[in-house]
Amino acid sequence: MTNNPVITIDGPTASGKGTVAQLAAQALNFHYLDSGALYRLTALSALRKKVALDDEPGVAALAMQLPCRFAGQQIWLGDDNVTDTIRTEEIGIAASKIAVLPQVRKALFQFQQDFCKPPGLIADGRDMGTVVFPKADLKIFLTASVFARADRRFKQLISKGFSANIEDLVQDLMERDERDQNRITAPLKPAPGAYLLDTTEMTVEQAVSVVLQQYAEKVAKRSI
Ligand code: DC
Numbered sequence: 001m002t003n004n005p006v007i008t009i010d011g012p013t014a015s016g017k018g019t020v021a022q023l024a025a026q027a028l029n030f031h032y033l034d035s036g037a038l039y040r041l042t043a044l045s046a047l048r049k050k051v052a053l054d055d056e057p058g059v060a061a062l063a064m065q066l067p068c069r070f071a072g073q074q075i076w077l078g079d080d081n082v083t084d085t086i087r088t089e090e091i092g093i094a095a096s097k098i099a100v101l102p103q104v105r106k107a108l109f110q111f112q113q114d115f116c117k118p119p120g121l122i123a124d125g126r127d128m129g130t131v132v133f134p135k136a137d138l139k140i141f142l143t144a145s146v147f148a149r150a151d152r153r154f155k156q157l158i159s160k161g162f163s164a165n166i167e168d169l170v171q172d173l174m175e176r177d178e179r180d181q182n183r184i185t186a187p188l189k190p191a192p193g194a195y196l197l198d199t200t201e202m203t204v205e206q207a208v209s210v211v212l213q214q215y216a217e218k219v220a221k222r223s224i
Contacts, residue, residue, distance in 0.1 A: 145200045
């Protein structure tokens with residue numbers, strides 16, 4: 001762990017935490033870690049290499065040596081640009097299955113901590129504040145109602161040219177929430193001291209400004 005400032009934003013699937021985290025990172029000129037992308041890349045890698053999603057040592061071995069690269073908004077797995085592929089529902093569901101495996105989480109732990117570089121980091125995921133960056137300067141738990149999240153995911157998928165059905169999305173989100181919240185290792189829950197941010201009735205800009213304001217308050221308190 002370093003002394004670089006860290007902000008964690010945890011929350012359920014499609015809560016908008018990725019968008020909020022990226023915009024807040026831009027505003028602060030911080031690095032950004034999309035930890036969900038690492039689970040999605042691991043799942044894609046397993047599917048491509050025909051490793052069963054419940055083969056814990058097999059999937060963990062892939063996670064330990066993920067040949068991935070982040071270049072701005074683009075994500076690469078080996079020579080393949082997988083930016084859109086990893087956002088499909090199929091990969092999201094596969095990611096939530098491999099994310100229950102403790103050896104896989106362990107394999108990705110150091111990889112995630114290595115993103116913490118000067119001048120600072122905003123990390124989003126499920127266990128950023130509880131497990132990976134427990135000493136973060138600011139921890140946010142960002143939620144929205146399941147219907148608001150399904151609606152956002154629906155619009156996102158359609159805008160990318162994927163087909164989508166709102167009832168199926170609600171069902172998938174509820175199943176994924178259930179898996180994320182009830183797994184034994186690093187379940188999704190607010191970190192102690194986390195600021196609870198419900199964005200159901202908020203725009204992205206409003207949510208970003210709450211995060212920046214909370215961070216400014218922490219920095220001000222620290223420098224007193
Ligand atoms: O945030 P996302 O939808 O891209 O995450 C994909 C899956 O990865 C999600 O079902 C849970 C898992 N995940 C996790 O277990 N821990 C994290 N820190 C990030 C994601």
